[in-house]
Amino acid sequence: MFLSFSFSILISSIACFLRACFVLNVYAIHCLFAKSLLNRRFYFLIGMEDTLEGQVCPMCRKKSATLMERAIEIPYFGKVFIFGIMCSSCGYRASDVECESSKGPVKFTFEVEGKDDLNVRVVRSSSGIIKIPRVGSLEPGVNAEGFVSNIEGVILRFKKQIEHLRDQAEDKSERKKAKNLLKKLDAVLRGEEKLKIVVEDPSGNSAIISEKAKRGK
Known part of the structure; x- marks a missing residue:
C-alpha cells in the first residue's frame, strides 16, 4: 500500500x-x-x-x-x-x-460525507492503525504517536506523508500517483468527495467518536 x-x-x-x-x-x-x-x-x-x-x-x-x-x-x-x-x-x-478504563479490541468505520464530518473527534493510541482505503495507512510501531484530533487533522497527517513521498520519489509515475492522492484529499477537505476512514486498535485506546461511526471488533 x-x-x-x-x-x-x-x-x-x-x-x-x-x-x-x-x-x-x-x-x-x-x-x-x-x-x-x-x-x-x-x-x-x-x-x-x-x-x-x-x-x-x-x-x-x-x-x-x-x-x-x-x-x-x-x-x-x-x-x-x-x-x-x-x-x-x-x-x-x-x-x-x-x-481511563479498558475497552478491549475495537474497530471503527466512518464515512466522511461532508465538511461537517471533518470535525468528528478521533482518538489514536500508539497501538492503533488508521486506514484510508486506496490511499494508505498510519501504522502502529516504535515511532507511532498517540494523539487526539479530528477527521480533518487525520487527513492532514496523510497529506503530509504523501507530500514527503512525492518529494522523495524519483519515478514520475509515483509522483503522479501522489499528486492524484493529494487532489482527492483536498476535494474531501472541501466537502466535494466522500471518504472512508477505519480505525483499529487491539488495546481499545483508539476511537472515532460519532453516532455515525460503525463499531466492530
Missing part, C-alpha cells in the same frame, strides 16, 4: 525487539512521572497540563527530558490521558494516549 509502514517484511525477531523497545519507552514515561511526583503534592485537573523538566531521558540518560501529562474528558468516550516526552539533548520524543 502506498503509505503503509507495515513491519511484516521485517524478520520476526527484529519486529519483536522493536515492539519491546517501544513498550519499554512508553513504560519509562509512566515510571518517570511516578518517580518525579512521589515526593511532591500533585493536583491534576481535567483539561490542565502538567510538565516536569530536567528528567532522565530513557534514550541518552541525560537529565534533559521534559515530561507532559494531560487528562481530558471526551463526551461519549470518557477520560483520556495523554503522555509525552521530549529530550532537548538527543531529540528523542514520544507520545501516547491511554483510556
